[in-house]
Amino acid sequence: MKIDIVTIFPDMLKACLDESIIRRAVGINLVEINIVDLRDYSVLKHRKVDDTPYGGGAGMLMQFPPFYHAIKALKQENSTVIITSPRGQVFNQETAERYAKLDHLIILAGHYEGIDERVYNFIDEEVSMGDFVLTGGELPAMMITDAVVRLLDNVIKKESHENDSFSMGLLEHPHYTKPAVYEGFEVPEVLRTGNHQEIAKWRRYEALKQTYMKRPDLLEKAELSKSDLKMIEEIKKAVDEK
The missing domain is CATH 1.10.1270.20 (tRNA(m1g37)methyltransferase, domain 2)
Incomplete structure (x- = not known):
């Protein structure tokens, strides 16, 4: 499986990808994860990717051109493009299991006040983490990546995630270890x-x-x-x- 995460804060994600199970899965080639800097696709000087909204209003909006060129460069025939958004469907275990069966997942991490609406013409799904708003989509992107990667074959033992909370439709039973x-x-x-x-x-x-x-x-x-x-x-x- 291949996962591309498009963000304006690549360093924020690198630390998470270099730890624990995700690092091991990447190391043994069970998944390819790329952090894509949206600023590399800016069409303006100084790699700018935001501007004020038409019609006025508070905050800055992420521009259409950088996303357009990033998606155009990354998307393949078998790609699914999702965007982290408060107006999307709430992410759950069923969604993670569905994403784990994909060949290529592109995650767009939103930021600022919002994103130019034209970007959504190229989106397959909008995904929310719940009824709250974050400063950016980087944390949701990492949560999605973590939830998906652990479900891939040979990343962890199959019985470990088959008995997870929500995987079996219930919360998990309590666990204990030594000493007794x-x-x-x-x-x-x-x-x-x-x-x-x-x-x-x-x-x-x-x-x-x-x-x-x-x-x-x-x-x-x-x-x-x-x-x-x-x-x-x-x-x-x-x-x-x-």
Whole structure:
């Protein structure tokens, strides 16, 4: 897979790409990630990429020509072009999984007060991180890249991301590691028994419990078995009794 990130702050992204799982994935050629400086496509002196809006108003807008030339230079037949924007569809795990199947993803990081509307003629999707506004699209671009890269084959173990929160439609169950007891705080006994059937049952119950307590809206869309529904009733009863 190839990911191109178009930004006016390339140094802001380089630090993130040179760490952890993304660095390893790039190092073993599982993904190619390029940071593209939008200023390289400026048609003005001093590599300027912004100007005042027609009709007046506060702030500066990013110009159309730099994006036009950048997209023209980067886009191929198999490319998908997205832009980080507060007016886009909210990014989620399903979107990350869909992007991970692409051959080439181009991410345009917006900035300033906004972007010349003509740019959107060349955009396939607008993506938002939620109902809030950031100073620029660099952080969302990195979040998208991180979420996508970890799903690529051989980047991390498949079972690691298949059981992630949201991947299975629920929040993830709690995790514990050694020591088993510390300052009176203990790891649940079931996890120390070695009984994998009981451990799987406990983890499913706890995943349902976490979801019911923190994100009950997810239960409405999750695929639930009769056993799940029974556990949810037990969870509801236990919560009501507290």
